[in-house]
Amino acid sequence: MREVFTTFLRLGSTSFGGPIAHLAYFRRTIVEDRRWLDEAAYARIVAFCSVLPGPTSTQVGMLIGLTRAGPLGAFAAWLGFTAPSALAMAAFAAALGGAQQHVAPPWFGGLLNGLFAAAAAVVAQAVIALAGSLCTDLPTKTLGVGALVVTLALRPWPGFQWVPILLAAAAGAVALHAPGLRADGLPFRVPRGVAVACGVLFIALVALTALPKSATVAFLATLVRAGSLVFGGGHVVLPLLQSMIRDGLITAQDFFAGYGAVQAMPGPLNTFATFLGYANLSPLHGPVGALVATVLIFLPSFALIFAVAPVWNRIAGAPRAAGAIRGANAGVVGLLAATLYDPVLLSLGTGAVRVGIALAAFAAIAIWRVAPWIVVLIAAALGALLGA
Numbered sequence: 435m436r437e438v439f440t441t442f443l444r445l446g447s448t449s450f451g452g453p454i455a456h457l458a459y460f461r462r463t464i465v466e467d468r469r470w471l472d473e474a475a476y477a478r479i480v481a482f483c484s485v486l487p488g489p490t491s492t493q494v495g496m497l498i499g500l501t502r503a504g505p506l507g508a509f510a511a512w513l514g515f516t517a518p519s520a521l522a523m524a525a526f527a528a529a530l531g532g533a534q535q536h537v538a539p540p541w542f543g544g545l546l547n548g549l550f551a552a553a554a555a556v557v558a559q560a561v562i563a564l565a566g567s568l569c570t571d572l573p574t575k576t577l578g579v580g581a582l583v584v585t586l587a588l589r590p591w592p593g594f595q596w597v598p599i600l601l602a603a604a605a606g607a608v609a610l611h612a613p614g615l616r617a618d619g620l621p622f623r624v625p626r627g628v629a630v631a632c633g634v635l636f637i638a639l640v641a642l643t644a645l646p647k648s649a650t651v652a653f654l655a656t657l658v659r660a661g662s663l664v665f666g667g668g669h670v671v672l673p674l675l676q677s678m679i680r681d682g683l684i685t686a687q688d689f690f691a692g693y694g695a696v697q698a699m700p701g702p703l704n705t706f707a708t709f710l711g712y713a714n715l716s717p718l719h720g721p722v723g724a725l726v727a728t729v730l731i732f733l734p735s736f737a738l739i740f741a742v743a744p745v746w747n748r749i750a751g752a753p754r755a756a757g758a759i760r761g762a763n764a765g766v767v768g769l770l771a772a773t774l775y776d777p778v779l780l781s782l783g784t785g786a787v788r789v790g791i792a793l794a795a796f797a798a799i800a801i802w803r804v805a806p807w808i809v810v811l812i813a814a815a816l817g818a819l820l821g822a
Contacts, residue, residue: 435503435510441468442495442514446701449491449515450807456491456702460498470502475621482620482746485759487664488735492516492702496736501622512736516728519701520708524724526695527712530688544787544821545814546687549694551788552813554778555795556697556806557672561774564767573610574764577602581768585673589776596663599765606761607754624743633741636662639734649716652681657707657727661734664704670766671704671731673773683714686781698810707731787820 441463449459457480464470471479476498483493492515499511530546569578581598588597640662643655660674672693679686692709699705711727712720782788795813798804 435506438499438503438507439510439514442499442511443517444514445495446515447518449700450805452703452806453489453491457494460491460494464498470498471621475501478620482743483739485755486735486738486742487662488738489664489702489704489732492704492732493735493739497620497622497739512732515701516705516732519696519699519705520724520728522699523692523696523705523709524712524721527692527709527724530691531713539822541818541822545818546691547785547788547821548791548814548817549691549810550687550782551694551791551817552697552795552806552810553690553694554774554782554788554792555799555809555813556694557770557774557778558796559799559806561767561771562800564770568760568763569767574760577605577761577764578767578771580605581765582771583768585769585772586775589772596659598769599663599762602765602768603758603762606764607758610757610760620743620746622743624740626744629741629744632737632739636734636737636741639737647681649681649683650718653678653683653714653716653718653723654726654730656681656683657711657730658734660707661704661731662738664735670770671706673769675706675710676773676777678710678714679777683716684710686777688713690778690781694810694814698807698814700807704731787817791816 445456445459445463449456461476465473465476479494479497479501480490483490483497486493492512495511495515496508499507499509501507503510565575565578569575581602584598584601639658642651643659645651645655647655656675656677660671663674664670676689678684679689689710692713693706696703696706696709705728707727707730708724711718711723711725714723716723718726782792791813795809798809798812799806
C-alpha cells in the first residue's frame with residue numbers, strides 16, 4: 435500500500451495535461467516501468483472506466499491500486515493522485531478569500547482577469563476538441579446540437595444539466611449503431627454484497643439532489659450531480675458546477691478564476707471542487723467545505739464503478755449500450771457548448787484586457803499547441819502585469 439501511495443503521489447505531482455495525458459503517464463509507470471499490470475489488463479481497466487461517468491484517469495488509478503494492494507490500495511492511489519492538486523487549490527482559495535477581506539493590490543485583480551480569460555480559452559478549445567472526437571458523423575452531430583438547444587432552453591431552471599445527457603443517451607440507444615465494446619474480464623473481483631451496497635450508496639447520493647434546497651444542500655447536491663454525470667472528460671464538470679453562480683454560492687469571477695487555476699495544476703481537474711468547497715458562500719465552506727467537496731465530487735462515480743463491475747461482461751458488448759454511450763458523449767458536447775455561451779462568454783464581457791488575453795490564450799492552445807497549464811500561468815502573469 436505504501437508503494438501504491440508513493441507511486442501515485444509522484445504521478446499526482448507531475449501529471450499535467452488532462453485525463454488522456456494522465457493515462458499515458460499511468461501506462462508508462464504501471465505497465466512499462468513497474469510491471470504491475472500487462473498491456474491487456476491495463477487496456478481492460480481503461481475501457482471499463484471510459485464508458486462510465488466520472489473522472490476516467492482517477493478511476494483507472496484507483497482500480498490499479500485495487501489490483502495491487504486491495505481496497506486500501508484503491509484509497510491510497512486516489513489519495514496520492516488527488517492530494518497535490520487538492521491542497522494547491524485549497525491554498526489558492528484561501529489566498530483569494532484573504533485578499534478580498536482587505537484592499538487587494540491592483541495586480542491581484544489583473545491576475546484574476548488573466549485566469550478568467552484563460553479559462554474561457556480552455557473551455558472554447560475543449561468544445562472544439564470534444565466535438566471533433568465525439569461528434570464524428572451526422573447522427574452524433576445532430577444529438578450534440580439538440581443537447582445545445584435543450585441546455586439553453588433550460589437556462590431558467592438551473593440544476594437540470596443532466597436532462598440533455600439523459601435524452602441524448604436515450605436517443606443513442608434507439609438510433610445509433612456502434613461496434614461492441616470490449617467485454618473481456620476485469621483483473622479484479624467485486625463481491626456481490628459490495629456491489630449491492632455501492633449501488634445503494636449511489637442511489638442515496640443521487641436522491642440527495644431532490645431534497646429541499648437550503649444553501650448547504652444546494653451546494654452538496656450540485657457536487658453530487660457533477661460527480662454522477664461527468665461524461666466526456668474533466669472539462670464537463672464546468673457546466674455541471676456552474677449552477678453555483680446562479681444559486682448565489684460564488685461570484686462568476688471567483689468561479690472562473692478557480693477554473694483557470696486548476697488548469698495549471700497536475701492531477702485531476704475535479705479538484706476544482708476543492709476550490710469551490712473552500713470559497714463557496716454556504717455555511718459549509720473553508721477547510722471543512724474543501725474536504726467534503728473533494729470527497730463528494732469523486733464518491734458517486736466510485737460507487738457506480740463497484741456497483742457495475744460484476745455485470746460489466748454482460749452489458750459491455752450490447753449494441754444498445756454502445757449506442758447510449760455514444761449518444762451521452764455527443765450530449766456533453768452540446769452541454770459544454772451551451773456553457774461556453776452562458777456563463778463563460780457572457781461573463782467575459784467586452785473588456786479589452788480580458789478579451790485580448792482570452793484570444794491570445796486560445797491561439798496558443800489551439801494553433802501553437804502550447805500546453806494549457808503553461809498558457810494559464812502566462813495569462814495570469816500577463817493579467818497581473820497589466821493590472822499593476
